[in-house]
Amino acid sequence: MTSVRRLFSTLLLAAFLLVGGLASPAGAHPMSTSAVLLDIRDDRVEGEIQLPIDRLAIAVDRDLTRTSVLGEDRTFLKSYATQHISAVGEDGTSWTTTLGTGSVRTIDGTAHLVYPLTIRPPDGQVTDFRLRYDVIVEELLTHKVIATVRYDFDRGILKTDDAETLGVLDWDTKSLRVPADEGSWLKGFATTAGLGIEHVGEGADHLLFLLMLLIPAPLVAAGGRWRAADTSPRRGLVRVVHVVSAFALGHSLTLALAASGVVHVPSRPVETLIALSIAVSAVHAIRPLVARGEVLIAAGFGLVHGLAFASLIGDLGLDRGSLVTTLLGFNLGIELTQLLVVALIMPSLIVLARTTVYPAFRIGVAVIGLVFSVSWMLERATLTAGDPFEGVQTWLVGHPLLVAGAVATLAVAARLRHEVPWTATGK
Amino acid sequence: MSSHTRPVLRRPVVLAACLSVALGTVGYLAFDPGSASATTVAKQAVPASAARTGAGGANTAQVVKAANAFLATLSDEQKDAVLYDFDDAAKKTGWSNFPTPVVERNGLKLGDLTDAQDAAAMKVMEAALSKQGYEELVEIRKADDYLGSLSDTGDGSTATPTATPTATRTPPSGAPTDGTGGGPGGPGGGGGANFGAEWYYISFFGQPSKTGEFTVQYGGHHAAYNITYAGNNVTMSPTLTAVEPEEFVLDDKAYAPLADKRAATIGAVQALTADELAAAEIDGSFDDLYLGPGNDGPFPTDPEGVLVSSLTKKQQAKVTAMLRTWVDDLDEKAAARLLAKYVSEYDETYIGWSGGTTIDNDQTYVRLDGPSAWIEFSNQPGASTDEIHQHTIFRDETSDYGWE
Numbered sequence: 001m002t003s004v005r006r007l008f009s010t011l012l013l014a015a016f017l018l019v020g021g022l023a024s025p026a027g028a029h030p031m032s033t034s035a036v037l038l039d040i041r042d043d044r045v046e047g048e049i050q051l052p053i054d055r056l057a058i059a060v061d062r063d064l065t066r067t068s069v070l071g072e073d074r075t076f077l078k079s080y081a082t083q084h085i086s087a088v089g090e091d092g093t094s095w096t097t098t099l100g101t102g103s104v105r106t107i108d109g110t111a112h113l114v115y116p117l118t119i120r121p122p123d124g125q126v127t128d129f130r131l132r133y134d135v136i137v138e139e140l141l142t143h144k145v146i147a148t149v150r151y152d153f154d155r156g157i158l159k160t161d162d163a164e165t166l167g168v169l170d171w172d173t174k175s176l177r178v179p180a181d182e183g184s185w186l187k188g189f190a191t192t193a194g195l196g197i198e199h200v201g202e203g204a205d206h207l208l209f210l211l212m213l214l215i216p217a218p219l220v221a222a223g224g225r226w227r228a229a230d231t232s233p234r235r236g237l238v239r240v241v242h243v244v245s246a247f248a249l250g251h252s253l254t255l256a257l258a259a260s261g262v263v264h265v266p267s268r269p270v271e272t273l274i275a276l277s278i279a280v281s282a283v284h285a286i287r288p289l290v291a292r293g294e295v296l297i298a299a300g301f302g303l304v305h306g307l308a309f310a311s312l313i314g315d316l317g318l319d320r321g322s323l324v325t326t327l328l329g330f331n332l333g334i335e336l337t338q339l340l341v342v343a344l345i346m347p348s349l350i351v352l353a354r355t356t357v358y359p360a361f362r363i364g365v366a367v368i369g370l371v372f373s374v375s376w377m378l379e380r381a382t383l384t385a386g387d388p389f390e391g392v393q394t395w396l397v398g399h400p401l402l403v404a405g406a407v408a409t410l411a412v413a414a415r416l417r418h419e420v421p422w423t424a425t426g427k
Numbered sequence: 428m429s430s431h432t433r434p435v436l437r438r439p440v441v442l443a444a445c446l447s448v449a450l451g452t453v454g455y456l457a458f459d460p461g462s463a464s465a466t467t468v469a470k471q472a473v474p475a476s477a478a479r480t481g482a483g484g485a486n487t488a489q490v491v492k493a494a495n496a497f498l499a500t501l502s503d504e505q506k507d508a509v510l511y512d513f514d515d516a517a518k519k520t521g522w523s524n525f526p527t528p529v530v531e532r533n534g535l536k537l538g539d540l541t542d543a544q545d546a547a548a549m550k551v552m553e554a555a556l557s558k559q560g561y562e563e564l565v566e567i568r569k570a571d572d573y574l575g576s577l578s579d580t581g582d583g584s585t586a587t588p589t590a591t592p593t594a595t596r597t598p599p600s601g602a603p604t605d606g607t608g609g610g611p612g613g614p615g616g617g618g619g620a621n622f623g624a625e626w627y628y629i630s631f632f633g634q635p636s637k638t639g640e641f642t643v644q645y646g647g648h649h650a651a652y653n654i655t656y657a658g659n660n661v662t663m664s665p666t667l668t669a670v671e672p673e674e675f676v677l678d679d680k681a682y683a684p685l686a687d688k689r690a691a692t693i694g695a696v697q698a699l700t701a702d703e704l705a706a707a708e709i710d711g712s713f714d715d716l717y718l719g720p721g722n723d724g725p726f727p728t729d730p731e732g733v734l735v736s737s738l739t740k741k742q743q744a745k746v747t748a749m750l751r752t753w754v755d756d757l758d759e760k761a762a763a764r765l766l767a768k769y770v771s772e773y774d775e776t777y778i779g780w781s782g783g784t785t786i787d788n789d790q791t792y793v794r795l796d797g798p799s800a801w802i803e804f805s806n807q808p809g810a811s812t813d814e815i816h817q818h819t820i821f822r823d824e825t826s827d828y829g830w831e
Contacts, residue, residue: 032714055714058712058714058790059712138711139711139712140711140712140713140714141711141712141713141717142712142713142714142715142716142717142719142805143714170722171711171717172722172725
């Protein structure tokens with residue numbers, strides 16, 4: 001019964017925070033709740049505690065203001081908070097809990113005193129542990145503290161995901177078990193792969209770039225023009241494999257370099273460069289820029305795209321220990337999605353390339369790609385305020401099967417009516 | 428207005444339904460209950476615990492009649508939505524004073540009902556409550572309308588009044604400043620839709636019957652009633668009543684719901700002597716209800732405060748007056764019996780306070796804790812207005828949610 005109630009109040013508070021943040025129910029009771037956020041790592045647990053200053057004032061029976069909590073009340077409050085937090089390992093040993101330097105932050109419209117928190121097991125081995133916490137709650141009995149795990153690689157909780165609510169600490173519950181020794185690297189690996197899939201699958205720019213590279217793949221460049229290849233479709237396929245591999249190689253390299261901190265490039269220029277990469281590949285799809293250019297373009301711009309992926313990896317706040325796993329998982333997700341896109345669209349393109357419709361199709365799609373990419377470039381270079389094509393792009397990305405189906409239908413229809421005889425091609 | 432024709436059409440239906448219910452009941456009573464299949468509901472026996480802890484005097488028949496009349500106005504689909512099993516977990520979780528998008532309420536939303544259905548639903552509450560209790564319910568509903576109207580006009584009235592970090596502030600003012608200013612109550616636009624008379628819900632747990640056990644659950648933002656019947660026993664535990672603002676004018680009429688509860692509670696606490704007050708202070712601070720929605724216990728095992736039986740007759744009368752303002756919300760006869768029961772427990776009943784004992788202190792918290800009766804009165808800084816307002820809860824420890 002108690003656990004049901006606990007679950008309920010947890011859900012309730014989580015929902016409240018969510019709704020409070022999003023829907024802003026006017027006049028809703030601004031529930032000043034505390035929060036404990038935990039990042040589970042291999043050798044320590046980090047995180048922060050967020051204390052609403054108005055509730056803290058009631059609990060310690062002092063006048064507190066945004067300035068006083070960092071000024072005259074600083075030492076008192078830190079020792080007060082420290083005294084009311086502790087952690088005990090499964091074997092009963094107490095772990096050290098340390099609070100960092102406090103700061104004031106406005107959360108949900110209310111001023112909070114925020115302390116960084118570090119919990120270290122004596123043997124440097126994080127296992128399941130019990131967090132004892134009654135800051136504010138020990139005095140203000142109607143106060144609630146929401147405890148969440150913000151990051152735990154082995155359980156697949158990454159910072160880009162919603163944090164997992166552990167429970168609510170209150171007058172009745174002053175300690176919580178923190179599952180810190182569950183899951184495995186495989187779970188984290190799968191989650192990062194999922195993120196990679198998600199990132200490419202929802203990223204209109206990466207998909208468009210890929211498409212621009214694929215369009216000319218079944219053709220050969222001759223005399224500054226695209227011509228239908230005179231060999232078997234297998235040849236086209238091989239070229240596609242080259243393109244995809246070149247791109248993968250490029251982005252893997254920079255992804256690894258950027259994620260490990262070797263190179264660091266601000267994200268805006270990278271984003272602009274990605275838009276440029278699409279524009280260049282679109283132009284290349286209209287008129288070949290260099291012979292076998294798509295492989296070169298793919299490799300070169302793969303390097304740029306890798307930097308963009310890396311910025312996402314950075315957001316995950318990774319341990320060095322799991323960096324390799326993360327990179328592999330994330331990359332795997334990206335490759336899988338790319339292969340899926342290729343599998344969905346390439347057969348249609350190979351069939352289409354053997355029809356008289358293809359030049360019109362190729363140029364039409366390339367022009368659309370060019371328009372999109374130029375619009376992105378302007379937006380990302382902050383020359384324009386917004387992207388007028390965003391709605392269309394969102395729709396297209398949201399309906400991949402419809403798009404692939406449309407191309408396939410076109411391919412079938414074109415093959416029935418406008419097939420170019422095998423012998424007439426090339427020469 | 429299509430609703431104009433509906434009552435005309437519905438009346439015969441309602442009549443027929445009432446008649447059939449009446450016939451069914453007569454039939455059930457006339458024949459062997461064991462073989463009655465049409466009224467399986469009535470098979471539920473009155474739990475023995477109800478007899479142990481209830482005080483009798485419930486007007487169950489009237490409530491059942493009103494409930495059946497209301498049910499008869501509903502479509503089959505609506506009936507499905509309004510009726511739950513008696514022990515459905517939703518009974519405990521689906522009531523709250525939080526905005527409805529946060530806690531999904533049970534049953535049917537009054538705002539979705541036709542005028543006739545809404546009126547029939549209110550008749551159920553009118554039957555269950557005393558005249559005073561029903562008036563209070565109606566006024567709290569109006570108060571929510573008033574709150575809703577505040578946000579509709581974009582008058583958030585909470586434009587971070589004193590957000591400047593001045594170093595000198597009186598103790599409790601820290602709370603209202605950030606509480607009101609920082610709340611999500613700003614001109615979010617349309618958020619006011621969560622408050623108002625239409626955002627009230629009604630549901631039944633267990634089929635209403637004169638002999639079986641069933642709960643009438645009714646509530647919205649600042650009110651939540653859980654009234655359980657078992658034969659001639661009744662409990663209204665838990666019942667949350669609250670109001671913001673304390674007083675308001677709506678359509679040229681002035682309202683002050685909970686005025687009696689405020690006056691009686693402060694009166695009872697302030698009747699204590701300085702020594703008694705010192706002894707009656709409860710450990711800890713409270714900025715809301717201790718056993719509010721989602722917190723059904725445990726009731727504290729060591730009651731805090733001063734023993735009511737140790738007080739003078741005059742002081743005890745004040746405590747009784749306080750207790751009465753909650754208990755008397757229930758239909759008169761049952762309320763009188765319950766009150767007598769609670770008063771008879773004064774040698775184990777405590778009254779205590781925390782934070783403050785005046786009505787204008789947003790920390791003021793008063794609690795009455797008996798072996799059965801449990802009352803909390805909590806002053807809060809304004810959420811939608813700048814004014815202090817109250818949340819209160821009444822529980823009966825021996826019959827919370829109906830003798831569980």
